[in-house]
Amino acid sequence: MADVPKPEELAKIDHTPPETPWMETPTVFKDGMWCYGAKPQNLEAVGMPNPREWSPKDEDWKLPDDWKEIVLDGMKDRLGRFRSFKLFMDICVRCGACADKCHYFIGSGDPKNMPVLRAELLRSVYRKNFTLGGKLFKKVAGARDLTMDVFKEWWYYFFQCSECRRCSVFCPYGIDTAEITMMGRELINLLGCNIDWIQAPVANCYRTGNHLGIQPHAYVSMIEFFCDEIEDVTGVRVNPTFNRKGAEILFITPSGDVFADPGTYTAMGYLMLFHYLESMGLDITWSTYASEGGNFGFFTSHEMAKRLNAKMYAEAKRLGVKWILGGECGHMWRVVHQYMDTFNGPPDFLEEPVSPITGTKFEHAKSTKMVHICEFTADLIRHNKLKLDPSRNDNLVVTYHDSCNPSRGMGFFEEPRYIIKNVCNNFYEMPSNTIREETFCCGSGAGLNAGENLELRMRGGFPRANAVKHVHEKHGVNMLACICAIDRAALPTLMDYWVPDVEVTGVHELVGNALILDGEKKRTTDLRGEPLPGMEDIEDEDL
Amino acid sequence: MTLRDILIKRRDSLVKKWFELILETYPEDSRDFFRKQKNQFANPLGYNLKEGISGLFEAIVEHGCDREKAAPYLDQILRIRAVQEFSPSVALSFVLDFKKIVRNELPGEPDEILAEDLERFDRDMDEMALHAFDIYMKCRERIFELRVNELRNLMFGALERANLVSFPGEEKQVKENKI
Numbered sequence: 001m002a003d004v005p006k007p008e009e010l011a012k013i014d015h016t017p018p019e020t021p022w023m024e025t026p027t028v029f030k031d032g033m034w035c036y037g038a039k040p041q042n043l044e045a046v047g048m049p050n051p052r053e054w055s056p057k058d059e060d061w062k063l064p065d066d067w068k069e070i071v072l073d074g075m076k077d078r079l080g081r082f083r084s085f086k087l088f089m090d091i092c093v094r095c096g097a098c099a100d101k102c103h104y105f106i107g108s109g110d111p112k113n114m115p116v117l118r119a120e121l122l123r124s125v126y127r128k129n130f131t132l133g134g135k136l137f138k139k140v141a142g143a144r145d146l147t148m149d150v151f152k153e154w155w156y157y158f159f160q161c162s163e164c165r166r167c168s169v170f171c172p173y174g175i176d177t178a179e180i181t182m183m184g185r186e187l188i189n190l191l192g193c194n195i196d197w198i199q200a201p202v203a204n205c206y207r208t209g210n211h212l213g214i215q216p217h218a219y220v221s222m223i224e225f226f227c228d229e230i231e232d233v234t235g236v237r238v239n240p241t242f243n244r245k246g247a248e249i250l251f252i253t254p255s256g257d258v259f260a261d262p263g264t265y266t267a268m269g270y271l272m273l274f275h276y277l278e279s280m281g282l283d284i285t286w287s288t289y290a291s292e293g294g295n296f297g298f299f300t301s302h303e304m305a306k307r308l309n310a311k312m313y314a315e316a317k318r319l320g321v322k323w324i325l326g327g328e329c330g331h332m333w334r335v336v337h338q339y340m341d342t343f344n345g346p347p348d349f350l351e352e353p354v355s356p357i358t359g360t361k362f363e364h365a366k367s368t369k370m371v372h373i374c375e376f377t378a379d380l381i382r383h384n385k386l387k388l389d390p391s392r393n394d395n396l397v398v399t400y401h402d403s404c405n406p407s408r409g410m411g412f413f414e415e416p417r418y419i420i421k422n423v424c425n426n427f428y429e430m431p432s433n434t435i436r437e438e439t440f441c442c443g444s445g446a447g448l449n450a451g452e453n454l455e456l457r458m459r460g461g462f463p464r465a466n467a468v469k470h471v472h473e474k475h476g477v478n479m480l481a482c483i484c485a486i487d488r489a490a491l492p493t494l495m496d497y498w499v500p501d502v503e504v505t506g507v508h509e510l511v512g513n514a515l516i517l518d519g520e521k522k523r524t525t526d527l528r529g530e531p532l533p534g535m536e537d538i539e540d541e542d543l
Numbered sequence: 544m545t546l547r548d549i550l551i552k553r554r555d556s557l558v559k560k561w562f563e564l565i566l567e568t569y570p571e572d573s574r575d576f577f578r579k580q581k582n583q584f585a586n587p588l589g590y591n592l593k594e595g596i597s598g599l600f601e602a603i604v605e606h607g608c609d610r611e612k613a614a615p616y617l618d619q620i621l622r623i624r625a626v627q628e629f630s631p632s633v634a635l636s637f638v639l640d641f642k643k644i645v646r647n648e649l650p651g652e653p654d655e656i657l658a659e660d661l662e663r664f665d666r667d668m669d670e671m672a673l674h675a676f677d678i679y680m681k682c683r684e685r686i687f688e689l690r691v692n693e694l695r696n697l698m699f700g701a702l703e704r705a706n707l708v709s710f711p712g713e714e715k716q717v718k719e720n721k722i
Binding site: 022032105107111114221222259261264458466467497 | 567568569570571572573574576577580582583584585586587588590591622623626627628633636640685686689690692693694696697700701703704705706707
């Protein structure tokens with residue numbers, strides 16, 4: 001039930017916000033901006049502290065009596081363990097280079113969404129408790145006590161950062177504000193105050209291997225559903241294998257590709273590609289245990305990220321594969337690229353990945369033993385191993401959204417574009433300050449793609465949508481390609497709100513459409529069941 | 544000289560003041576960025592507000608409060624403000640603020656010429672505010688729809704793909720689950 005303002009409240013007409021300094025401006029929890037709190041069973045499932053029924057809107061968050069000590073001890077511990085955290089607390093000179101680079105700030109104008117100020121929320125407490133200047137000069141030195149209001153302010157704003165790292169690209173000191181958010185969230189989690197949209201996937205992933213809690217038989221059913229769909233479109237039956245010991249390659253992709261449109265069409269693209277390559281020597285299996293590439297533990301704590309990530313190597317070892325191929329995911333690749341090798345590696349039981357089709361050695365994956373499917377496919381195209389008919393995608397005018405984590409987390413810019421240009425005839429880039437390392441976030445990353453915070457997501461995704469709108473109006477772009485499952489889940493809603501004529505696709509859906517399979521029937525529709533260019537009449541007759 | 548002539552003559556100043564007044568609904572620390580960053584992709588909010596205000600001025604002043612012409616510009620501004628911090632009254636306040644701006648521009652102009660024009664202008668602006676409210680509500684309703692659609696698509700899509708549901712008229716039979 002909405003809060004209905006009283007007449008006397010309505011009569012107070014003032015359109016200007018308070019002009020108090022940030023420390024004195026109270027944080028008001030606004031509906032549409034925050035996510036529901038973690039449910040007790042989802043905290044208990046992974047042994048996290050303080051499981052209880054609670055709501056962030058409640059006055060009492062039901063924290064333990066010594067909550068302040070727990071947080072400050074946690075901060076002290078992390079300042080000692082993570083040199084980067086200590087540096088990032090100390091070296092910021094508040095130059096403001098990052099201030100206007102955050103999509104949440106650009107879309108809202110809320111100063112506490114400026115990365116520098118979001119970090120100050122934490123720094124101010126750091127100064128007060130861990131620096132002499134802060135202890136002596138208090139507020140003058142930008143220091144403040146940790147109070148319940150401050151803790152709630154942390155919660156409100158650290159769950160308004162998608163850890164996209166756009167701001168860090170512009171920081172002259174190289175401060176990674178995403179890591180400050182990570183530390184903030186770790187401290188919040190010491191008191192059991194995660195959001196449920198993160199905590200539920202964590203608990204599900206720990207128990208069943210994927211975010212939605214899909215059990216093995218349902219996972220297989222879903223993929224068989226795709227096989228039926230592919231057969232309907234192409235006349236060719238693809239036969240993936242699951243949990244097959246002795247396969248050469250293990251394929252791991254975000255479960256979003258399996259259970260959420262339009263990622264499902266991307267999954268069909270993978271299946272078709274693997275079928276195509278089977279006769280050329282590809283020996284690959286899916287896993288119903290490592291059925292999730294994504295890792296919401298990464299949005300919780302380093303320890304939780306490590307625990308959930310462990311299943312990838314564990315399953316690779318159990319099945320006895322040589323290396324791992326990974327699907328189109330965002331933060332999965334940041335974890336793989338920057339953390340997995342030291343979390344759970346090095347995996348000496350695996351081999352340096354080599355493409356069984358082209359013989360290409362993926363030397364960059366020598367340590368992690370995991371290759372991105374776009375690297376794999378781009379290599380196939382480069383060696384003329386794929387028969388493609390890009391005209392099947394001629395009804396699409398495509399632009400490419402660099403998903404934050406692959407682009408800024410691993411410098412992954414060219415391979416997806418190379419693939420798109422080979423499977424589509426109409427491709428246009430968005431403006432240069434909105435792509436590649438300067439790409440704008442979808443507004444829903446780092447576990448923020450819930451339903452209850454839709455206003456936050458829409459304003460956070462506004463800078464991205466604004467650039468899409470530009471190429472839509474200028475070039476007629478009607479399809480936004482990306483390589484991240486959260487993007488594929490979040491961008492359709494973003495487009496529906498800001499640029500309704502643009503749809504969203506994964507890169508391998510486009511590959512699936514263009515790929516000419518041996519023995520296929522004359523295709524009349526794409527993987528979505530929409531008529532191919534020039535086939536509109538045939539489709540009508542069928543109907 | 545009619546009110547329309549006066550306003551058209553002072554177009555640049557009026558549009559600038561209107562833009563400034565709408566900026567005042569944002570926190571002081573943020574206004575400079577929205578005002579000064581000229582790149583439309585680095586500063587989509589400032590750009591769209593400015594474009595929207597400018598277009599709205601044309602629709603109101605040059606086209607006699609043409610609601611159809613005003614609609615896309617109102618949408619350009621309100622689609623943004625509908626997902627920002629504002630209460631509905633503050634989100635929409637900029638429309639009626641134009642009356643205030645116009646009145647502040649007028650001292651020195653002969654009253655007798657303007658009286659009738661001003662009365663009509665006030666009435667038109669009230670109508671425009673109501674029209675803006677319709678557009679704002681459409682944006683808010685769209686948000687509610689999208690929220691429901693996301694949940695519905697996720698749940699029904701997953702059930703369908705897991706082969707756990709069967710709908711009347713569908714040929715597909717529930718298959719035996721295989722591992």
